[in-house]
Amino acid sequence: MDPIELSIFSSRMAAVCEEMGEVLRNAAFSPNIRDRLDFSCAVFDGRGELCAQAAHIPVHLGSMAYAMGDIVERIAWAPGDMVILNDPFLGGTHLPDVTLIMPVYAEGQRAAFVVNRAHHADIGAASPGSMPLSTRLGEEGRIIEPRHLMRAGVLDEGLLASIVGDTRNPDDARGDFSAQMSANRVGAERLETLITERGRSGFEAGLTALNDYGERLALAALRRIPDGLYRFEDWMDDDGQGQAAIPVRVAIRARDGHMEVDFAGTAAQVGGNINCPLPVAAAAVFYAFRCLMPPQTPACAGVFRPIRIAAPAGCLLNARFPAAVAAGNVETSTRVVDVVMGALAQALPEVIPAASHGSMNNLAMGRDAAEEGWDYYETLGGGMGAGAKGGGLSAVQTHMTNTLNTPIEVLEARYPVRVTRYAIRRGSGGTGRRRGGDGLVREFEFLRPAQVTLLTERRLHAPWGIAGGGDGMPGCNRLNGELLPPKTALDVAPGDRLCVETPGGGGWERKEEAD
Numbered sequence: 001m002d003p004i005e006l007s008i009f010s011s012r013m014a015a016v017c018e019e020m021g022e023v024l025r026n027a028a029f030s031p032n033i034r035d036r037l038d039f040s041c042a043v044f045d046g047r048g049e050l051c052a053q054a055a056h057i058p059v060h061l062g063s064m065a066y067a068m069g070d071i072v073e074r075i076a077w078a079p080g081d082m083v084i085l086n087d088p089f090l091g092g093t094h095l096p097d098v099t100l101i102m103p104v105y106a107e108g109q110r111a112a113f114v115v116n117r118a119h120h121a122d123i124g125a126a127s128p129g130s131m132p133l134s135t136r137l138g139e140e141g142r143i144i145e146p147r148h149l150m151r152a153g154v155l156d157e158g159l160l161a162s163i164v165g166d167t168r169n170p171d172d173a174r175g176d177f178s179a180q181m182s183a184n185r186v187g188a189e190r191l192e193t194l195i196t197e198r199g200r201s202g203f204e205a206g207l208t209a210l211n212d213y214g215e216r217l218a219l220a221a222l223r224r225i226p227d228g229l230y231r232f233e234d235w236m237d238d239d240g241q242g243q244a245a246i247p248v249r250v251a252i253r254a255r256d257g258h259m260e261v262d263f264a265g266t267a268a269q270v271g272g273n274i275n276c277p278l279p280v281a282a283a284a285v286f287y288a289f290r291c292l293m294p295p296q297t298p299a300c301a302g303v304f305r306p307i308r309i310a311a312p313a314g315c316l317l318n319a320r321f322p323a324a325v326a327a328g329n330v331e332t333s334t335r336v337v338d339v340v341m342g343a344l345a346q347a348l349p350e351v352i353p354a355a356s357h358g359s360m361n362n363l364a365m366g367r368d369a370a371e372e373g374w375d376y377y378e379t380l381g382g383g384m385g386a387g388a389k390g391g392g393l394s395a396v397q398t399h400m401t402n403t404l405n406t407p408i409e410v411l412e413a414r415y416p417v418r419v420t421r422y423a424i425r426r427g428s429g430g431t432g433r434r435r436g437g438d439g440l441v442r443e444f445e446f447l448r449p450a451q452v453t454l455l456t457e458r459r460l461h462a463p464w465g466i467a468g469g470g471d472g473m474p475g476c477n478r479l480n481g482e483l484l485p486p487k488t489a490l491d492v493a494p495g496d497r498l499c500v501e502t503p504g505g506g507g508w509e510r511k512e513e514a515d
Contacts, residue, residue: 016114016191017052017053020041027179031410032120032121032406033118036379039056040116041187042115043112043187049301050300052299057401059280064117065301070091081148083100083147084147085098087144087146088329093279093280094140094327095123096377097117098123101115102187106203111195114184114188121376124141125140128368128373129375129376129453130375131326131362132453134273136322140273144163150181160174160177168368169373210300213302219257221293225257233339234464237486238460238485239487240274244460246270248317251264258307259307261285261308261310261340263309263311264311264312273325273328276319276332281332281336283333284336284400288341316332330362341355352387354385354467354506356506357383360379361502365450374414381395386465386508388467389434392434393437394424424439428504430469430470430505431465432470433509439504443500446493452492453488453489459503464506466506477500478501
């Protein structure tokens with residue numbers, strides 16, 4: 001392909017994913033998908049290699065890119081099929097993230113797949129929000145191994161009824177699954193049009209050119225990293241089950257643009273739910289390196305060819321079934337970004353920023369009741385790390401998430417809570433010539449009894465500054481003014497107030513050298 005034709009092809013592939021996302025958002029029922037945008041859409045080739053993705057959730061998309069090939073080989077596919085899964089050890093991330101996969105056929109052969117993954121605020125865990133303080137995967141909700149939700153265009157009504165029947169709000173759940181199915185149908189139609197225009201061989205030639213182009217851009221960017229071995233370590237606060245200061249270690253060996261990323265020395269998997277399946281850890285690695293590449297780099301498998309990842313089986317980042325993983329997807333993945341960035345800062349000190357707030361600050365709440373049952377989940381932003389080119393942004397989602405806050409109007413209209421405070425946490429960013437961004441403060445007053453789960457990090461280990469900059473201020477969680485542990489589950493009564501103060505980002509200090 002000539003450059004103009006390749007650019008058009010790449011844009012059309014990405015447009016398929018963007019349209020899928022718009023359909024999913026507009027048709028969804030739950031605030032977590034419709035308002036917070038906790039979903040992702042992508043296109044893969046017939047072998048399961050990433051071809052395109054929308055700018056959605058990094059932890060969703062990177063993990064799909066890593067695991068999709070195994071899923072493709074495991075299933076007998078046919079036109080009109082749609083497969084559903086959420087099993088973290090068979091291609092998922094954590095149980096609330098439910099993935100729907102649909103093959104696309106051309107000239108009688110499988111040419112591609114359209115895929116979307118959406119976070120369901122309730123997937124049947126014992127605690128509302130399906131983000132419990134779990135010790136085994138089975139405590140985290142309904143486990144869906146890869147299986148057909150649809151065959152030859154016919155929906156398995158029994159399977160769908162079984163899945164939504166495990167939730168506290170089956171109507172919302174059914175609506176969200178219908179939105180996911182609709183998104184895949186639209187994506188398949190748009191992709192079929194593109195393949196028909198180019199012919200199957202022309203489409204495959206376009207994918208080959210796109211992957212080769214992505215690999216060239218990736219290598220050009222990664223060759224800026226001097227050859228060498230770079231190490232870094234950081235810590236998870238705790239696992240919610242009594243184990244604290246849990247190390248995450250990385251060694252990155254750079255050779256002519258090729259990266260070997262090894263997590264040997266990372267803690268063994270723990271009793272709590274901060275364990276990761278390897279695809280989640282890989283998503284964090286892919287994201288960190290993708291940040292070093294130019295904006296026009298396509299989202300395709302070729303981009304990741306120069307990167308190799310290793311983590312000992314049974315460690316925190318490559319946990320074995322049936323380890324609990326609910327918080328690994330949201331909290332541990334952010335720490336993987338921090339350690340990879342920390343290692344790369346030794347090679348590229350003027351490029352890599354300080355640590356951002358380092359937690360998705362997960363809040364799940366609701367109530368089990370026959371007539372008044374409800375469930376809700378959200379993540380909260382914090383401070384972004386500063387760097388040589390500028391200070392960090394305040395009160396934003398960073399790194400492995402790309403979601404929004406739930407608007408207060410939506411939250412208060414749908415649930416028995418009142419938001420009494422929502423503000424920037426002034427002064428929480430790290431000090432330096434470039435200050436880290438500030439975290440935020442969000443306070444809730446409960447109007448009815450409820451169960452609450454908090455899965456948060458960077459409450460005990462501050463986000464680190466860089467180049468002499470100060471650390472960001474750790475976060476804190478309080479109920480009626482009393483300090484809570486980083487990870488906790490509790491019952492609240494009407495009038496109780498829960499305040500979450502999120503961490504600030506690290507600062508950047510390096511002084512200008514004298515002339």
